[in-house]
Amino acid sequence: MKGAKSAAAGRVNGGPDRRPSYPGDQWIRQANSATKIWVKVAMGIAYFLCVSIAAFVLAIYYVVFWRPDNSTLPGISSSKG
Secondary structure, three states, X not given: OOOOOOOOOOOHHHXXXXXXXXXXXXXXXXXHHHHHHHHHHHXXXXXXXXXXXXXXXXXXXXXXXXXXXXXXXXXXXXXXO
């Protein structure tokens, strides 16, 4: 047959894409997948919180502490009169 290959051609034990051979193997794969999803969600939430906290700190700094130097602004002369 043209293009027909066996399921395990070139791979030992059927490779990583094979179906689980016993129920415990299927449960482990499902648990690993769920763990990966929760890790991705937790990392996304952590990233969002870090960026939000940094933005909040900068906003507080600019509102409370920062005083612009008027002599460096364009169009404003520092001479009086």
